[in-house]
Amino acid sequence: MIPNNIGNNKLCFLLIYEERDILFSEDYRKEKDTLGEVQVPSDAHYGSQTQRAIDNFPISGVRLPRSFIRAQGIIKAAAAKANMDTGSLDKKIGEAIIQASEEVIDGKWDHQFLVDIYQAGAGTSQNMNANEIIGNRASILLDIPFDEKKKRVHPHDHVNMSQSTNDTFPSALNIAAVEYLVHHLLPSLKDLQTAMENKSEEFKDVLKTGRTHLHDAVPMRLGQEFSGFAATIKESYESIHHTTDALYELGLGGNAIGTSVNLNPDYIPNVISDIKRRTSLPFREPENLFSFMQNRNAPIRTMMALKELAIHLIKITSDLRLLSSGPRTGLYEITLPGVQPGSTIMPGKVNPAILEMTHMVCCQIIGYETAITTAGIAGQLEINVMMPLIAYTLLQSIEIMTNAITTLEKKCINGIKANKENCQIWMNASLSVVTGVSPIFGYDLASQIGKQADEENKTIRTVLEERGLLTEETKKAIDPRGMV
Structure with a gap:
């Protein structure tokens, strides 16, 4: 189902929604924000700010991955607990937020995280996608109807309490x-x-x-x-x-x-402590909050x-x-x-x-x-x-x-x-074993021996034998087993 307020972006949204296999009902509810009214699918847990982001950013159809959504749920649950511990958040609301956040952690509502990765404002839309889903889900858990706006769990005042997109x-x-x-x-x-x-x-x-410059080197x-x-x-x-x-x-x-x-x-300290508990990982406060933000x-x-x-x-x-x-x-x-x-x-x-x-x-x-x-x-x-x-x-x-x-x-x-046989064939054919006689005859003569072997398509051993230079010492010097 495609929202009926997407204007000229119908084709783009058709592709995006079909790719995700997202099926919402044809019924809509009206939600208000500071910019006015927005139509939101009646069975969607997200709200007006998520819907505006869906409408405004039909860019790629790609969203942030499961690992990020899970991390958002961890933060929202830990924040609710920290706010409850400090007395800033009502316990009943806080517990509902934690339960809704844990459902997000478990991946229950991944299909409702719909904001494109190419969005505005450092991830504000993504943060609000989480806040609205968790807030509305918490309200459902508390049996609060959608039309009782003043009683509902608020995405800003409750779910986003003590937070900003910029730090979360x-x-x-x-x-x-x-x-x-x-x-x-x-x-x-x-x-x-x-x-x-x-x-x-x-x-x-x-x-x-061995090979250097893609040419034969020593064994x-x-x-x-x-x-x-x-x-x-x-x-x-x-x-x-x-x-x-x-x-x-x-x-x-x-x-x-x-x-x-x-x-x-x-x-x-409370929120980080709970995140450490939930992840079993040693997260900590930054040495400088301003550097972290910047x-x-x-x-x-x-x-x-x-x-x-x-x-x-x-x-x-x-x-x-x-x-x-x-x-x-x-x-x-x-x-x-x-x-x-x-x-x-x-x-x-x-x-x-x-x-x-x-x-x-x-x-x-x-x-x-x-x-x-x-x-x-x-x-x-x-x-x-x-x-x-x-x-x-x-x-x-x-x-x-x-x-x-x-x-x-x-x-x-x-x-x-x-392939041992092939390794042996290439090693025996290599001219690089002449390196072994370089300390005996010197670099110049060893180079001549190597050049002759190359030009005449002969092995180093054959050239040494033809020159009368094949001795027990030189046999040992060109034996690959003694060179490794």
């Missing part, structure tokens, strides 16, 4: 980001690191040629190559884990600009760490694609598990699909980092008005990176096999 929105972002990082992304990275370490151990006896072990991948993932894990600490700061109680205007002094330091740093991880994953997945290239005309030193047919025209072809997917996700992450950087620049004075964009971009980045890493580990890395 970035705090919800931090909660959502930390929960996903701690419970999903970081464990998936640790699993990927472990998978790489297992392969390093499995391939420790497989000799192969190495395949296990050593994978140990480098594992260490790189470990470093990214530690970097992201370090940036997570800044996300534990919650500026709740800062209100509009950080002055804590109209606030009971016990509210801040800047999105923690999300920006986290996004930069995700970008660094993306860069490393692109390098690793590109390496694995090269090592598995073939199977007849490439390096083919490793075999990847086949997950699906790779061509609609070439029968039997199997592509490195999981590696390609991971590369694509990483490209998206790098683009998202640019979006957050430019949004971070756009803050002025006491607030950054680009918070909805920052929230969506960071949370989307964390989610798709987590999914990509989990898929990479389970459907690719764990199933990689070493």
